[in-house]
Amino acid sequence: MSIDSSMASAVTSTSQTGNLPAGHPLRTRIADAVHAVRSTTPLAQSFTNFVTINLVANAQLAAGGTAAMSYLPDDVLDIAAICGATYINVGTLLPFYKDALADIAHGLHDQGKPWVLDPVAAGLGATRTAILESFRDVPPTIVRGNASEIIVLDRMWGLADADAADTDGTTRPAGVESADEVDSAMPAARRIARHLAAHSTNGQGAVAVSGAVDFVTDGTHDYRLPGGSALMTKVTGAGCSLGGVVGTYLAVANPLTAAMAASLHFNRAGEIAEAAAHGPGSFQTEFLDALWNVTAEQIAESTILQ
Numbered sequence: 001m002s003i004d005s006s007m008a009s010a011v012t013s014t015s016q017t018g019n020l021p022a023g024h025p026l027r028t029r030i031a032d033a034v035h036a037v038r039s040t041t042p043l044a045q046s047f048t049n050f051v052t053i054n055l056v057a058n059a060q061l062a063a064g065g066t067a068a069m070s071y072l073p074d075d076v077l078d079i080a081a082i083c084g085a086t087y088i089n090v091g092t093l094l095p096f097y098k099d100a101l102a103d104i105a106h107g108l109h110d111q112g113k114p115w116v117l118d119p120v121a122a123g124l125g126a127t128r129t130a131i132l133e134s135f136r137d138v139p140p141t142i143v144r145g146n147a148s149e150i151i152v153l154d155r156m157w158g159l160a161d162a163d164a165a166d167t168d169g170t171t172r173p174a175g176v177e178s179a180d181e182v183d184s185a186m187p188a189a190r191r192i193a194r195h196l197a198a199h200s201t202n203g204q205g206a207v208a209v210s211g212a213v214d215f216v217t218d219g220t221h222d223y224r225l226p227g228g229s230a231l232m233t234k235v236t237g238a239g240c241s242l243g244g245v246v247g248t249y250l251a252v253a254n255p256l257t258a259a260m261a262a263s264l265h266f267n268r269a270g271e272i273a274e275a276a277a278h279g280p281g282s283f284q285t286e287f288l289d290a291l292w293n294v295t296a297e298q299i300a301e302s303t304i305l306q
Contacts, residue, residue: 017224020304026260031300033253033261038064038296042251043083045069046244047076047104049091049120052237055284056087059241062291063265065248073100077107084251086115087244088140090122090131098127102134109138112201114250116142118243123152132156139199142255143192144208144243147185154188159195182211186222193219196255206255208246210239213305214263218256224305225260227267229274231283242266245291264302268294 020026036042045068048056057067068083070076071094080086086108088101108115117140119132136157143153154160189207196205197219209215214225232238242262249258249265269290277283 017305020223020306022301026257026304027300029253029257030261030264031296033249033257034064034265034296034299036252037248040252041066042085042248043068043079044085044087044244044247044251045076045079045083046087046089046247047071047101048087048089048118048244049237049240051092052089052240055235055237055241056089056244058288059291060244060248062288063245063248063262064292065245065251067244071097071100073103073107076104077111080108080111080113080115084114085141085247086113087118087247088115089118089120089240089243090128091118091120091240093125093127093131095127098131101131105135105138105140109199114141114255116140116144116243116247116250118240119143119145119149119153120240122149122156129156137199139196139205141196141200141204142206142208142246142250142259143196144210144239144246144259146210146239147180147182150185150192150207150209151180151188154191157192157195159191160188182209182213182215185209186215186217189215189217190219190222193217202254204255206259208259208263210242210263214267216256216259216263221256222306223260225263225267226303226305227264227271229270229283231274231277231280232266232270232287234280235284235287238266260304261299264299264304265291265294268298268302 043066060067189209193205193207197203206218216223246262249262272290273286276286
């Protein structure tokens with residue numbers, strides 16, 4: 001999702017893998033998803049970090065969708081019945097979230113409704129841990145987070161123990177920033193994606209790991225997505241708003257396509273915004289405009305490393 005000093009090494013590590021060919025069915029599905037969002041303005045609701053709620057809603061609107069925000073379980077579940085997807089972010093917590101989010105996750109599972117989880121600061125604090133542990137048996141459709149959050153969630157759900165030959169030996173909470181490289185989270189991301197698929201109604205799930213080069217997987221197919229802007233790390237809520245836009249795309253597409261389309265949409269918009277911005281403040285404005293203006297073709301023709 002961002003370009004930083006590790007970009008060169010990250011791209012080098014994937015240099016032996018090729019760019020997805022033009023006309024590949026996945027590129028077609030990504031373009032179709034962008035067009036579908038813009039033509040149908042799907043509603044994707046959010047139970048999100050209240051520090052970043054404004055940017056989440058604005059990003060969903062700029063991407064072409066419709067936003068709704070709520071913190072009440074009955075309200076969220078009622079809206080879920082009429083919206084395309086739900087986004088849950090466990091950022092800045094309030095005391096009632098522990099019970100509310102567990103109730104919402106079980107309700108969405110019972111309704112068979114798709115949802116996106118951003119496990120912000122996974123591993124920090126007993127309440128946050130209890131919330132994330134409560135999602136294990138009623139998991140989301142897509143998980144989007146940084147490398148450290150994905151590694152910790154994998155351990156928290158006990159998935160690494162079920163696949164001892166594919167472990168990385170790392171688990172360390174890192175607050176809202178990542179202390180791990182994207183490559184180190186790849187085994188965990190695959191395990192989580194397979195876990196999501198096993199608990200879904202259609203056998204599909206996906207994980208998106210944000211970093212210098214994003215990693216998206218459905219547990220079987222892996223993709224690396226270079227690009228974005230380092231200024232994304234200087235705007236509060238860039239990752240949260242990506243989670244909301246993943247929800248927007250999940251309202252019109254399958255999990256892998258939704259995660260890919262949202263990540264690529266953000267990367268292209270970030271690059272366009274950085275070229276016009278003079279700092280973080282103007283970047284945020286330019287970024288929202290770029291989300292609105294970037295074309296489906298620009299998004300679908302992005303570099304996608306297999």
